[in-house]
Amino acid sequence: MLRDHTLAVLGAGNIGSALVGGLLRGGDLPADQIRATRRGEAAREALRQRFPGVHVSDDNRGAVSGASIVIISVKPQNVAALMEEIRPHVAPGTLVLSTLAGVPTGALSRALGQELPVVRAMPNTPALVDEGATALAAGEWADESHVATAQAVFEAVGIVEVVTENLMDAVTGLSGSGPAYVFMLIEGLTDAGVKQGLPRPTSSRLAVQTVLGAARLAQETGEHPAILRDQVTTPGGTTIAAVAELEKHGLRTMMIDAVQIATERSRQLSDLDG
Ligand SMILES: NC(=O)C1=CN([C@@H]2O[C@H](COP(=O)(O)OP(=O)(O)OC[C@H]3O[C@@H](n4cnc5c(N)ncnc54)[C@H](OP(=O)(O)O)[C@@H]3O)[C@@H](O)[C@H]2O)C=CC1
Numbered sequence: 001m002l003r004d005h006t007l008a009v010l011g012a013g014n015i016g017s018a019l020v021g022g023l024l025r026g027g028d029l030p031a032d033q034i035r036a037t038r039r040g041e042a043a044r045e046a047l048r049q050r051f052p053g054v055h056v057s058d059d060n061r062g063a064v065s066g067a068s069i070v071i072i073s074v075k076p077q078n079v080a081a082l083m084e085e086i087r088p089h090v091a092p093g094t095l096v097l098s099t100l101a102g103v104p105t106g107a108l109s110r111a112l113g114q115e116l117p118v119v120r121a122m123p124n125t126p127a128l129v130d131e132g133a134t135a136l137a138a139g140e141w142a143d144e145s146h147v148a149t150a151q152a153v154f155e156a157v158g159i160v161e162v163v164t165e166n167l168m169d170a171v172t173g174l175s176g177s178g179p180a181y182v183f184m185l186i187e188g189l190t191d192a193g194v195k196q197g198l199p200r201p202t203s204s205r206l207a208v209q210t211v212l213g214a215a216r217l218a219q220e221t222g223e224h225p226a227i228l229r230d231q232v233t234t235p236g237g238t239t240i241a242a243v244a245e246l247e248k249h250g251l252r253t254m255m256i257d258a259v260q261i262a263t264e265r266s267r268q269l270s271d272l273d274g
């Protein structure tokens with residue numbers, strides 16, 4: 001469904017380049033229908049090596065001219081200047097996809113000075129290995145066909161959930177930032193194994209596979225996590241001793257508080273000018 005589109009990815013860093021990679025791997029779009037921008041020359045050269053055939057430049061205006069989909073994936077502090085730069089060059093009807101944390105679709109339409117179809121997306125870095133989790137929300141002038149196109153773009157790198165825009169800050173706090181929490185968990189488990197005498201590489205491999213395996217078990221069985229946890233927990237055994245310790249330290253409350261504070265931070269980022 002993307003074959004007839006020309007895509008401009010403005011700010012092809014972690015997230016933008018993950019999308020380019022996924023679209024090319026999946027054969028969704030030919031390389032010569034993709035334009036990617038970065039300011040740094042060395043970074044642009046790296047993109048050219050990684051994605052042969054993709055038009056890589058620092059020319060945001062040129063990238064946007066004639067593009068039917070424009071993905072904004074710069075950091076929040078760079079977006080106001082970028083909007084100013086491309087504003088006269090975005091054609092009416094261009095689908096604008098934004099991965100910016102916190103920034104509402106209305107603020108982007110206003111900054112671009114048009115009633116454009118804007119779809120807000122919150123992907124996450126596992127998109128780099130096609131295991132991303134993205135939530136999408138339609139702005140005021142985006143209809144079902146725009147959301148379907150956005151869905152096709154982000155499904156190139158993982159699963160997609162469509163939500164209403166008022167839930168996007170919560171998504172940012174949960175799955176947008178979530179990989180960082182899981183990496184901290186992996187790091188903690190690895191250190192814990194090392195403390196108990198395991199060689200670090202062994203401990204690291206066991207920790208990573210435990211997280212991956214548990215996630216896949218939850219996904220493939222669709223069981224409630226409490227049931228899966230019970231399956232591990234032998235009466236009077238090792239697991240219940242550890243579970244009691246985690247409960248004592250308030251693991252669940254810690255996660256609830258962390259996601260809440262990240263959600264609030266996302267709301268604070270709503271101002272385009274920072
Ligand atoms: N990282 C994450 O886990 C997630 C990030 N996001 C959001 O996605 C956005 C991008 O994040 P991420 O990919 O991590 O950030 P990166 O810093 O990796 O990528 C953004 C890139 O934009 C480039 N850039 C900045 N200004 C311009 C400009 N004027 N023209 C062209 N390129 C420009 C920068 O490269 P250079 O300096 O070479 O120009 C930079 O590499 C952010 O807004 C973030 O909130 C959303 C979900 C998850």
Ligand SMILES: O=C(O)[C@@H]1CCC=N1
Nearest residue numbers: 101172175176177178
């Ligand atoms: O930390 C951030 O602001 C971005 C948004 C979600 C993940 N990284």
